[in-house]
Structures are given as C-alpha cells and as structure tokens.
Amino acid sequence: MSSKTRSWQKADSDHYLHPFTDHHDLGQKGARIITRAEGVYVYDSEGNQILDGMSGLWCVNLGYGRQDLIEAGCRQLQELPYYNSFFQTAHPPAIELSQLLAEVSPPGFKLSFFTGSGSESNDTNIKLVRRYWDLVGQPQRKKFISRKNAYHGSTVAAGTLGGMGAMHEQTGDMVNHVVHIEQPYHFGLGGDLSPAEFGLRQARLLEEKIKELGPENVAAFIGEPVQGAGGVIIPPDTYWPEIQRICRKYDILLIADEVITGFGRLGEWFGSTRLGIEPDLITFAKGVTSGYLPLGGVLVGERVGEVISAQGGEFAHGYTYSGHPAACAVALANIRALRDEGIVERVKNEIGPYFNQSWAKLDDHPIIGEARSIGMVGALELVRDKSSRERFDKDQHAGMRCRDFCFQNGLVMRAVGDGMIVAPPLVCEKAHIDELVEKAWKCLDLTEAALA
Numbered sequence: 303m304s305s306k307t308r309s310w311q312k313a314d315s316d317h318y319l320h321p322f323t324d325h326h327d328l329g330q331k332g333a334r335i336i337t338r339a340e341g342v343y344v345y346d347s348e349g350n351q352i353l354d355g356m357s358g359l360w361c362v363n364l365g366y367g368r369q370d371l372i373e374a375g376c377r378q379l380q381e382l383p384y385y386n387s388f389f390q391t392a393h394p395p396a397i398e399l400s401q402l403l404a405e406v407s408p409p410g411f412k413l414s415f416f417t418g419s420g421s422e423s424n425d426t427n428i429k430l431v432r433r434y435w436d437l438v439g440q441p442q443r444k445k446f447i448s449r450k451n452a453y454h455g456s457t458v459a460a461g462t463l464g465g466m467g468a469m470h471e472q473t474g475d476m477v478n479h480v481v482h483i484e485q486p487y488h489f490g491l492g493g494d495l496s497p498a499e500f501g502l503r504q505a506r507l508l509e510e511k512i513k514e515l516g517p518e519n520v521a522a523f524i525g526e527p528v529q530g531a532g533g534v535i536i537p538p539d540t541y542w543p544e545i546q547r548i549c550r551k552y553d554i555l556l557i558a559d560e561v562i563t564g565f566g567r568l569g570e571w572f573g574s575t576r577l578g579i580e581p582d583l584i585t586f587a588k589g590v591t592s593g594y595l596p597l598g599g600v601l602v603g604e605r606v607g608e609v610i611s612a613q614g615g616e617f618a619h620g621y622t623y624s625g626h627p628a629a630c631a632v633a634l635a636n637i638r639a640l641r642d643e644g645i646v647e648r649v650k651n652e653i654g655p656y657f658n659q660s661w662a663k664l665d666d667h668p669i670i671g672e673a674r675s676i677g678m679v680g681a682l683e684l685v686r687d688k689s690s691r692e693r694f695d696k697d698q699h700a701g702m703r704c705r706d707f708c709f710q711n712g713l714v715m716r717a718v719g720d721g722m723i724v725a726p727p728l729v730c731e732k733a734h735i736d737e738l739v740e741k742a743w744k745c746l747d748l749t750e751a752a753l754a
C-alpha cells in the first residue's frame with residue numbers, strides 16, 4: 303500500500319466521522335480511498351479500477367465525467383452561484399427546472415418544492431401533508447403509515463418515517479404519529495403463498511391498519527415503489543394496485559418515495575408509472591442530478607397543489623439551499639440528457655431487459671436462493687440451501703464477505719444482510735453488464751468456498 307494511502311487512512315480515521323459506519327471498526331481496517339472516476343468505473347488511491355455496480359449510492363445514473371453536467375454547473379457558478387427563493391425572489395435555473403420537471407412528471411404534477419436531499423424532501427412531505435389536511439378542515443388526520451424496512455432518509459423525521467430497526471433504536475421515538483406495516487418481501491415472508499396472493503395479503507395490511515387507527519385519523523401512506531436500501535424488494539404485481547385502491551377508498555394521500563426509482567431507473571421517468579401507482583406526492587433526489595451536486599425535492603400533485611396554492615397563507619417551510627442555482631443547472635442538463643439521448647427508453651427497451659436476462663443467470667449459482675431484478679436494480683439472496691431457502695449462520699457474515707470479495711475483484715456490489723444488491727449506471731453498455739455478472743459469479747464462488 304502506498305504511503306499516500308496510508309496517510310489518508312490515518313487522517314480519515316483521526317478526523318472523519320463517516321455516515322452509517324462503525325468508526326472504531328473502520329479505524330482498524332482503514333477506508334478505501336476513491337480518488338477519481340470515469341464512465342462506469344471508479345478508481346482507488348492504489349490505482350485499482352472498480353466497476354461501479356451501485357452508481358455511487360444509487361445516484362450516478364449518467365455515469366462519471368459527463369462534460370455537459372460539469373459545464374452546466376460551472377457556468378452557473380460563474381453567473382450566479384447562490385441566491386435564495388425565500389422573499390419573493392427566484393432565479394432562472396430553479397424556475398426552468400420546475401418547468402422541465404412538470405414536463406417529465408406523471409400527469410397532474412405541475413409544482414415542485416426543492417430541497418438538498420431525499421431526507422429533507424420527506425420531511426417536507428410530512429409538512430405538506432399536515433398543511434393539506436389542516437387547510438381542508440380535517441386537522442385530526444395526523445397518522446402516517448409506512449412500512450418496516452423502508453428507507454426514507456435519516457433526518458429525525460425521515461428516519462422515523464422509514465422502517466429501519468437500527469435507526470428506530472437510536473431516534474425512533476422522537477416523532478409521533480408514524481406507524482409501520484409489514485413489507486411486500488416475497489422471498490423472506492411469502493412462505494407458501496404465490497407472489498400474487500402474497501402481494502394482496504401484504505397490501506391489505508394497510509386496510510387493517512387504517513381501520514385500527516380510524517380512517518378519519520390517517521393522513522398518508524408512504525412507500526418506495528421498489529424498496530432500495532432495504533434490499534431491492536420488488537413487490538408482486540398485485541401489491542400496488544391494491545394499495546392504490548385502499549388509499550382511494552379511505553381518501554388517504556399516497557406518497558411515492560422515488561428517490562431511487564425516479565429518473566429512469568425502472569425504465570420510466572418515474573417508477574410509479576411502471577408499477578401503476580398514481581401518487582399525490584413524489585419524493586425525488588439522487589438521480590435528478592446524477593449525484594453531481596446535491597438536490598432533492600417533492601413533486602406536488604394536483605390534489606395537494608391546488609389546496610396549497612389556492613387557499614393562500616404561508617407554507618412555513620424551506621431550506622437555505624432550496625433550489626440551489628448550480629444544483630438546478632446540473633439537474634437541467636441531466637434531465638435534458640436523459641430525454642434527448644433516449645436513456646429512459648433505452649433502459650426500458652434495451653439495456654434494462656439485457657440486464658434482467660443476464661442477472662437471472664445468477665439464479666443457477668449454488669448459493670443463490672433468488673436472483674431478482676426490475677429495470678436497472680437487482681438483488682441476490684445468499685442461502686446455504688437453495689430448496690429450503692436456509693440462510694447461512696449470522697456470524698458467518700455471508701453478505702459482508704461477498705461484498706469484500708467484490709471490492710477485491712473490481713466490483714462494487716452492496717450487502718444488505720445476506721442480500722447482495724446492485725443498481726448500475728443507466729448508461730452501461732452490454733459489455734459492462736457482462737462484466738458485472740461475470741464478476742458477481744466469481745465472487746459468489748469465492749464466498750461459497752470461504753463459507754464451506
């Protein structure tokens with residue numbers, strides 16, 4: 303290892319508290335230092351080339367080194383690096399972005415609220431929903447229904463809205479009015495039910511919860527069209543239409559958290575379109591700028607938008623960087639590239655199906671219980687026994703070991719427990735998908751051998 307890498311690792315361990323990391327453990331091992339990236343590859347400080355199977359953190363959808371995005375950001379920094387939108391002011395990048403978002407969003411979405419992240423966007427959703435119900439004279443509608451193992455961000459409110467156990471242990475009792483139902487995770491929870499039966503059963507948990515809480519008290523249901531951080535949980539086809547029916551029946555707002563599924567990941571501009579969801583609010587972040595600069599927001603549908611704008615009165619909410627000009631300029635370039643280069647259609651018709659077929663081959667590996675994918679996200683379930691779905695012992699840390707083998711062999715693949723997940727850049731060529739699947743197979747072999 304080079305002395306430069308060693309000194310970075312020491313400074314990192316001495317001073318840098320990483321997100322979602324055991325600081326003590328990292329200090330012992332030393333961080334991998336990523337120094338540059340190009341296309342679909344990242345490079346570490348030792349010069350290793352690594353295929354980025356996670357698009358950074360589900361965000362670098364156009365890949366690295368896009369000059370159009372870089373130049374759009376630089377130009378805007380020179381023209382107007384910062385101004386706010388608070389006191390009856392605005393600037394062209396935020397205005398133009400809200401207009402372009404209205405063009406690519408599902409029908410009925412005309413308004414955008416900007417934030418700096420997905421977490422801030424879901425906090426915004428909580429406040430928008432509360433404001434909506436206050437304005438329509440039903441202020442008692444305060445309950446948010448979410449799902450276990452959902453990820454909606456890590457601010458105190460967004461973390462509570464999510465259903466991650468570790469986060470709830472640390473701060474989950476600090477926000478009221480959030481309740482969780484079980485997730486539509488067929489491999490883990492489906493038992494002998496067919497996917498279709500299981501999808502209906504899991505959706506009807508929402509109806510049971512609404513009745514238990516009293517429909518007049520329920521404000522909104524929130525869900526990721528496909529759960530990402532929870533392990534790429536792809537719901538059965540029956541799930542979302544039933545959720546939609548139930549939300550309509552009880553007049554409950556539906557929030558689709560599209561932080562991962564937005565901007566082409568599932569082969570449509572928004573995953574909701576692919577899965578037949580007609581949400582009232584859509585959370586976005588990540589892919590809106592391909593991660594080049596931080597930006598998030600909420601797309602506000604007609605139902606909420608009309609009440610908020612028609613009834614007047616201030617919406618007491620906003621961030622210094624709501625609609626940051628440079629971030630908006632990058633988002634404009636990113637969305638234009640997605641549109642003008644036909645990248646969303648290419649995911650739908652060409653590279654997505656190719657990825658899905660290639661990924662499915664991993665189902666034949668002896669330690670894979672299920673290989674599933676949709677659009678450009680995929681998951682593998684590591685098992686000791688294929689037919690019984692028996693898992694490896696917890697203390698064998700199968701997922702973590704597989705992840706480490708991947709890193710050593712030039713592939714970023716993430717572990718969620720004993721699930722392995724990928725979300726490669728949307729601009730992958732077929733050769734990149736072949737490389738991804740070949741490397742994944744090899745690392746599964748190594749994992750199998752190490753656990754034997």
Ligand code: PXG
Pocket residue numbers: 359418419420421422424453454455456526530531559560561562587588598
């Ligand atoms: N909603 C969803 C669906 C997300 O995936 C957020 C909200 C929060 O976005 P911000 O920008 O506040 O991070 C996310 C973020 C992981 C991982 O381990 C996933 C996310 C963030 C960090 C780690 O897969 N998703």
